[in-house]
Amino acid sequence: MSNGQSRFHVxxxxxxxxxxxxxxxLDLQKAGEAKRPDPLTASVKMTDLAFGLIGVLDHNHQxxxxxxxxxxPEVLREGLSHMVLTRIYDARMLKxxxxxxxxxxxxxxxxxxxxxxxxxxxNKSDMVFPSYRQQGILFARGRNIVxxxxxxxxxxxDNLKGRQLPxxxxxxxxxxxxxxxxxxTQFPQAVGYAMGCAYKGExxxxxxxxxDGTTAAPDFHAAMTLAxxxxxxxxxxxxxxxxxxxxxxxxxxxxxxxxxxxxxxYGLASLRVDGNDFLAIYxxxxxxxxxxxxxxxxxxxxxxxxxxxxxxxxxxPARYRPKNxxxxxxxxxxxxxxxxxxxxxxxxxxxxxxxLEEQMTALVVKSYKEAESHGTLHDGPLSPTHxxxxxxxxxxxxxxxxxxxxxxx
Amino acid sequence: MPxxxxxxxxxxxxxxxxxxxxxxxxxxxxxxxxxxxxxxxxGLQKKYGLDRVFDAPINEAAIAAMAIGMAxxxxxxxxxxxxxxxxxxxxxxxxxEMSRLRYRxxxxxxxxxxxxxxxxxxIRGGQTHSMSPEAFFTHVPGVKVVVPSNPYxxxxxxxxxxxxxxxxxxxxxxxxxxxxxxxVPDAPLSSWARHPKGEVPEGHYRVELGKAEIVREGEACxxxxxxxxxxxxxxxxxxxxxxxxxxDLKTLAPYDIETIVAxxxxxxxxxxxxxxPRTSGxxxxxxxxIQEECFYALEAPIFRLTGWDxxxxxxxxxAYFPGQARFxxxxxxxxxxx
Ligand SMILES: Cc1ncc(C[n+]2csc(CCOP(=O)(O)OP(=O)(O)O)c2C)c(N)n1
Numbered sequence: 001m002s003n004g005q006s007r008f009h010v011x012x013x014x015x016x017x018x019x020x021x022x023x024x025x026l027d028l029q030k031a032g033e034a035k036r037p038d039p040l041t042a043s044v045k046m047t048d049l050a051f052g053l054i055g056v057l058d059h060n061h062q063x064x065x066x067x068x069x070x071x072x073p074e075v076l077r078e079g080l081s082h083m084v085l086t087r088i089y090d091a092r093m094l095k096x097x098x099x100x101x102x103x104x105x106x107x108x109x110x111x112x113x114x115x116x117x118x119x120x121x122x123n124k125s126d127m128v129f130p131s132y133r134q135q136g137i138l139f140a141r142g143r144n145i146v147x148x149x150x151x152x153x154x155x156x157x158d159n160l161k162g163r164q165l166p167x168x169x170x171x172x173x174x175x176x177x178x179x180x181x182x183x184x185t186q187f188p189q190a191v192g193y194a195m196g197c198a199y200k201g202e203x204x205x206x207x208x209x210x211x212d213g214t215t216a217a218p219d220f221h222a223a224m225t226l227a228x229x230x231x232x233x234x235x236x237x238x239x240x241x242x243x244x245x246x247x248x249x250x251x252x253x254x255x256x257x258x259x260x261x262x263x264x265x266y267g268l269a270s271l272r273v274d275g276n277d278f279l280a281i282y283x284x285x286x287x288x289x290x291x292x293x294x295x296x297x298x299x300x301x302x303x304x305x306x307x308x309x310x311x312x313x314x315x316x317p318a319r320y321r322p323k324n325x326x327x328x329x330x331x332x333x334x335x336x337x338x339x340x341x342x343x344x345x346x347x348x349x350x351x352x353x354x355x356l357e358e359q360m361t362a363l364v365v366k367s368y369k370e371a372e373s374h375g376t377l378h379d380g381p382l383s384p385t386h387x388x389x390x391x392x393x394x395x396x397x398x399x400x401x402x403x404x405x406x407x408x409x
Numbered sequence: 410m411p412x413x414x415x416x417x418x419x420x421x422x423x424x425x426x427x428x429x430x431x432x433x434x435x436x437x438x439x440x441x442x443x444x445x446x447x448x449x450x451x452g453l454q455k456k457y458g459l460d461r462v463f464d465a466p467i468n469e470a471a472i473a474a475m476a477i478g479m480a481x482x483x484x485x486x487x488x489x490x491x492x493x494x495x496x497x498x499x500x501x502x503x504x505x506e507m508s509r510l511r512y513r514x515x516x517x518x519x520x521x522x523x524x525x526x527x528x529x530x531x532i533r534g535g536q537t538h539s540m541s542p543e544a545f546f547t548h549v550p551g552v553k554v555v556v557p558s559n560p561y562x563x564x565x566x567x568x569x570x571x572x573x574x575x576x577x578x579x580x581x582x583x584x585x586x587x588x589x590x591x592x593v594p595d596a597p598l599s600s601w602a603r604h605p606k607g608e609v610p611e612g613h614y615r616v617e618l619g620k621a622e623i624v625r626e627g628e629a630c631x632x633x634x635x636x637x638x639x640x641x642x643x644x645x646x647x648x649x650x651x652x653x654x655x656x657d658l659k660t661l662a663p664y665d666i667e668t669i670v671a672x673x674x675x676x677x678x679x680x681x682x683x684x685x686p687r688t689s690g691x692x693x694x695x696x697x698x699i700q701e702e703c704f705y706a707l708e709a710p711i712f713r714l715t716g717w718d719x720x721x722x723x724x725x726x727x728a729y730f731p732g733q734a735r736f737x738x739x740x741x742x743x744x745x746x747x
Contacts, residue, residue: 010463016442103533103723154724162724165535181537182495183467213438216466218498246443247464320443377724388717388725399688403717407728 013248017318021325028330031055031274032065036283039291043269050260050270053304056279061340069121069283073347079120079140079278080342081356083112083335086136088360089145092368093152097166097313101376102153106167108133110308110326113278113334114209114239116140121285122207122235127197129177129190129208132167133239133307141174145367154382155375161383161390184214187223187236191298194234195226205292207235207285213244215259216252224300228266231297235288236268238300239275241307246320263300275305276331278338304331385409412602413609415586418560419449419525422567423487425613427457430485433571436465437472437489437525446491447527447586469495473502476522477510485571486522493528493580494540507576508551522576523567528556529637529684530716530730531584531594535723541636541685541716546578547662547694553577553618554662558585558639559606562659565616573618582636592641592732621665623672627654629744630678630709633669633695635659638682638731645736651744653680661691669695670702677708678743682731687715709746714739 015021029052037046058064071079090107097105108115115136119128128137138148150157152166160170170178177193180186190208197204214220215238227234238259242249249259256262263270269291273284281303288299308326310317342348375381386409389400396404413421426433435450441464444451454462465472469490476486490496496503503524510520530539546554553575557563563581570577584590588600601607625643629652632642639657646653654672658664673679679699681692696711714731722729731739 008460010441010459012442012459158724161722163536163720163722165537165723168535181535182497213467216468216471218468218470244438244467245446246439247441247467251464252466314446382724385725385728388719388722388728392719399718403687407717409728 011250013250013321015322015325017320017322019322021322021328023328023330026330029053029055031058031277034065034067036066036287039287040294040296043264043267046269047264050264050272051257053272053274054280054284055274055277056283057277057337057341061337061344063279063341067280067283069279069286071279071282073342073345075120076338076342077348079116079282080335080338080348081360082116082136082139083278083338084356085139085360085363086112086116087335088357089139089364090135092364094313096368100378102166103377104166104313105152106132106312107309108135110333111239111241111275111305112136113281113338114275114303114305117278117281118207118209118237118285121282122289123204125175125204126289127175127177127190127193127204127206129186129193129206130179131186131209131211131214131239132179133211134209135167135169137176138169138171138174141176143171143174143176145363146370149368149371150374153371153375154377155371156381156383157374158383161387162377184210184217184219186210187219188226190236191223191226191230191232191234194232194292194298195230198233203293205233205235205289207237209237209239211244212238212240212242212249212259213247213252215262224263224266224268227298228268233292234298235285235292236298236300238302239305240302241305243307243311243317243321245311245315258302260300260302266300268298268300269296270300272302272304274331275303276334276337278334279341306331410608410610412607413560414588414601414607415560415563415581416447416449418564418609419567419581420451420453421609421611422564423450423453424456425568426485426487426571427453427461429613432483433461433485433487434479435462435487435489438465438467438491440464440489445489447583449525450489469499470502473499473507473524476524477502477507477520480520480522481510481518487571488522488524490524490526492538493526493542494537496524496526496542499524500545503546503552503576503578504549508549512551519574520576521574523570523579524577525567525579525581527583528580529582529584530721530726531590531637533723533726536720539721539726541580541683543580543661544685544689544691547691551576552662553660554580555618555660556580556582556635557659558582558636558657559589559604560601560609561606562616564609565614566618566659568613569615569618572615577618580636584637585640589640590637591644592730592736594727594732618660619663619665621659621668622657623654623668624657625653625655627652628676629653630680630740631656631672631676632680632682632740633658634682635661636684638684641732641736642682645733645740648733649737649740651740653740664695666698666702669699673699673703674706677706678746679707679711680714680739680743681711682714682736682739684716684731686718687713688718690715709743712739712743
């Protein structure tokens, strides 16, 4: 490691385009091996959970170990259905972006379980503070798909009046906080919201998600400090999907053993979870929510996953990582894993799965037709032009009134 | 002379700097292996190595602070903030530290850092990829603020900035990375290859900071602007048939007072134009300064053509952007005022 002299050090990822990816160095804890402590256990008594990997689904797609949340087949099928919808929705929206129907899009391919299982393990009254890659939460919470699409194509029915980039959703009614384009800002805000819940003596909690790259941001450390200091009822999730645009996770992690282990120094309960395992994410989130509601304070969760597609429609991942890296990803595909689990239970089969996919495709296609009938960014109609002057303040002041008149709207 | 677009010119400037000055280091989010999300640093890591051009964590404050520390040790850092909209986490390090290090240490420590950042709207970036936050920085004593409007200046000014002794905030109008923009969004993109300022020398040259350029001479009024709007202004003047004198400020701090005063004294009429919101924008500074120095020469109120006092909207971007129609109206208003 050292030759006795300090050297300028910049970390580099193990594989670049042209290399054969090989994740055998990861040495991942096996499903079922992690202990499940009582949710009110002191963080110092379960530090091992920050270094291991909480998993429930094993190689044979069976649920094993203490973290098995023992969900009913109905709940499992619901989860599968939201994940399938998320994937089909994403694929269709990408296609539409390529056709020029919207300016930009971001998929969550390969990490659908993170959002869907996380949302399903929370109460709908809990507030979520997501990043742009947890659209699955909206499906799990029953957001109208037409409304989601109207936002993405910035048309006359966009609830955000054409102000936000696509996928930067807001849905107050669904307790889905407004997504910012500025990375990480939601993390400490979620803690503040959770403190508000505690202040008001309510049973609700908050949860937030950021990417591995964003753990480097000042707001990450602000959130961890606040969550620890005020023992806020919040769940702080890091979605470690290995890549921050072209930058691999090591640029944010440095020499830390795991992202989860960063929570320990703050005194937070810190879990590292198989992010492609629906059951494990569900169980860990439920555990953390329990801890928060019972006064045990915040939990910091690393969801270990892989971003299978491009960062966004402006990105070409083939320029910075091997094309087949995802195929070598040891934790597999979250949808395939849950599907095979259900099939193993005798609660699902390939026919039903194909039918589900057909149904969801039809729903997405039909919804888009309806969304498009309210206009598109390209051809309009958009929200009326004068709306650009609304909501800057609660009421328009003379400056905005004059500027609006100047524009003639 | 080779034709280059702005990205190639910036890349060439950094190539020259890395080659000529071993203490030059370049870093930012995605700036290393990938070469930056717009490609400004493409190929440089491969050519100069991982410890000259490298990826930084997503922490703009850390990027600015690291640059200060490196500069204090005698390195010449060029730090990239991926979008100017994301410079605010670095705000404290820039305005409280980078800008004042020389002053507070009475010259014992200095921080000659260049902070590069894609800036401005017109690329459907929505409110978080379209801002022009220059006025926040022109308000800060101790930093220079630069906004080039073409490849030739971009290269020459980046070299001058990095070879200078002061911190420089170097804003790059991303709408014109690939070609000048006349302010009509539906018009086909023209290329820098067909523009005289797209001819860029290969090697080392400098374009002095603090100097404006008269890009179009005229008698009817003076237009003071910078960045993307320089091209919109030229096209608007041509289209409206108004004999406007158009000045590309290029450097906003310190701005070129002599060129401005001489022009205003000649024309007596002024349009100041920028994309950023109007209130407390850089145009307000220009208007106030002109009022102090040229009051008796003025024949009409100074016209401020700006973005609105709202965040930059995604869908209504062209109602926000001061494009051709609004520019022409501004020129007419100022020249027709009696
Ligand atoms: C403060 C800030 N800096 C930079 C950016 C530009 N940016 C957008 S996404 C991104 C990478 C984020 O990576 P990560 O946190 O790992 O999340 P992922 O996209 O992998 O889900 C960057 C640098 C931004 N949006 N905000």
